[in-house]
Amino acid sequence: MTIKEVSEKYDLTNDTLRYYEKVGLIGPVKKNKSGIRDYTEDDLKRIEFVKCMRSAGLSIEVLKEYIDLFAEGKKTEKERKELLKRERENLKKKIEKMQEAYERLNYKIDVFYKDK
Amino acid sequence: MTIKEVSEKYDLTNDTLRYYEKVGLIGPVKKNKSGIRDYTEDDLKRIEFVKCMRSAGLSIEVLKEYIDLFAEGKKTEKERKELLKRERENLKKKIEKMQEAYERLNYKIDVFYKDK
């Protein structure tokens, strides 16, 4: 799959895809004889994972950390699990903050701006 | 209330409080004869609101927009309500994204890293 197709499929720009590769979140992606990227199914799975986690606010740094551990093999499984649990906790707290703000907006809209 | 007390109460740095004031999210805060800030109850309410919304990811720009409308008085109530509804929708979508990522982390932790 070409970079264009991937960027359309996942709604990420070519630049972002190359940037993710440069910082080591994906790939290195295989290239054909003229140097053009050809993404594999595994690349796509990774992109989808990264996109999901990024959209939830996980930093590139922490994703990179996880992916580097992954590349080191089985011996890092425990450490990876700890990392995921840590991030899950962070996410939970962030969701709670957002729920709070959401309810506050609800209240403002329904009570303060009721008849507007 | 001094900037130090406010910064401790809301866990925001002095710098952040002055920055919020500079960009127009709060104040202008009243100052005593020697130029030192003295926050009122209304300032504190505003700070608390801004903190809540910022922690949920609303941009400084959009908060500024809301606050500027507020300062224009009653005639902007409808517009303010629209703005809040828009931001509520954005927030809802973001919460959904985060829930998705949260569940994915749950799954990974419980299934993939079950015995680790």
Place this chain on the structure above:
DNA sequence: TATTGACTTAAAGTCAACTCTAAGTTATAT
């Protein structure tokens, strides 16, 4: 009176995460 520490300002610096630019190569259509 001198020093300490909290405050003040404007402006420059930082950081994460892209995003754009410049200069170049390659594939396809006319």
Place this chain on the structure above:
DNA sequence: ATATAACTTAGAGTTGACTTTAAGTCAATA
């Protein structure tokens, strides 16, 4: 054969949201 469009790279630039710096004022204490 030439124009067009899509790709490539390294590196510079942008944006949002602070954060730090430099230079100074002021109040309280030794």
